[in-house]
Amino acid sequence: MSHSIYLALDFPSWEETKHFLNTNELTGIPVKVGMELFYREGPAVIEKLRQNNHPVFLDLKLHDIPTTVMKAMQNIARLDVEMINVxxxxxxxxxxxxxEGLIVGNAGTTKLIAVTMLTSMNKQVMNKELCIPGEVEDNVTHLAEFAQSSGADGVVCSVHETKKIKEACTNAFLTVTPGIRLAGTEDHDQKRIATPGYARNQGTDYIVIGRSVTKAQEPKLAYERLVKEWNNGLIK
Known part of the structure; x- marks a missing residue:
């Protein structure tokens, strides 16, 4: 197990989630819970995972008026997750x-992570659909800098932006990188992707991986390969 690797539990129910974790002997590993599972099961799923010693990254990507987000964070803080994002x-x-909401709820022990640009986006989508000019990397770095100055502990970004963010915000500012794929597996709907070894070599702090493991024919072996690649810093 590596505390730098979060496995995305993109399952529709707790029963399927529990079956996957138990069948593949993955109890206690760090996990990411996103909207699909949380909106079905609610806070109870976090409590069940915490009871089984899973560190949890709660991936809800809050985006609302400041007061609403603060009040939501006060409630989320009570779940005692490792990380939450906006x-x-x-x-x-x-x-x-x-x-502020996290500090009120649990003295700020939960890390606040700001999502920069989704890894499903590329320059064309950013420029033409969102009407945000410039390069993806430059916009991500700008978002990281003002997130840091606003109290965030780190950002969600692609592996390819990690080094520039570390240069702009110092190594202490955390980078959480989704879009991780084992070599030879499908990209799915991600565009700015990388392997675990490449991510480690770029200096990211945490990686998030899902379907390369959860959809593998032998998920436990895929997870073990993931940990090995991360630990060894393999580029392939």
Whole structure:
């Protein structure tokens, strides 16, 4: 097990989640819970995972007016998860109030992570659909800098932006990188992707991986390969 690797539990129910973890002997590993599972099962699924010693990254990407996000964070803080995220595009005030909510709820022990640009986006989508000019990397770095100044502990970004963010925000500022794929597996709907070894070599702090493991023919072996690649820093 590596505390730098979060396995995305993108299952529709707790029963399927529990079956997967138990069948593949993955009890206690760090996991990411996203909207699909949380909206079906609610806070109870976090409590069940915590009872089985799973560190949890709660991936809800809050994006609302500052007061609403602050109040939501006060409740989320009571779940005692390792990390929770908001959209950086919600603005500096929203990020500040999110941090306030966590501090009120659990003295700020839960890390606040700001999502920069989703790894499903590329330059064309950013420029033409969102009307945000410039390069993806430059916009991600800008979002990281103001997220840091607003109280965030780190950002969600692609592996390819990690080094520039570390240079701009210092190594202490955390980078959480989804879009991780084992070599030879499908990209699915991600565009800015990388292997675990490449991510380690780029200096990211945490990686998030899902279907390369959960959809593998032998998930336990795929997870073990993931940990090995991360630990060894293999590029392939």
């Amino acid at each position: 959209h950086a595009l919600g603005g500096a005030e929203m990020i500040k109030r999110a941090k």
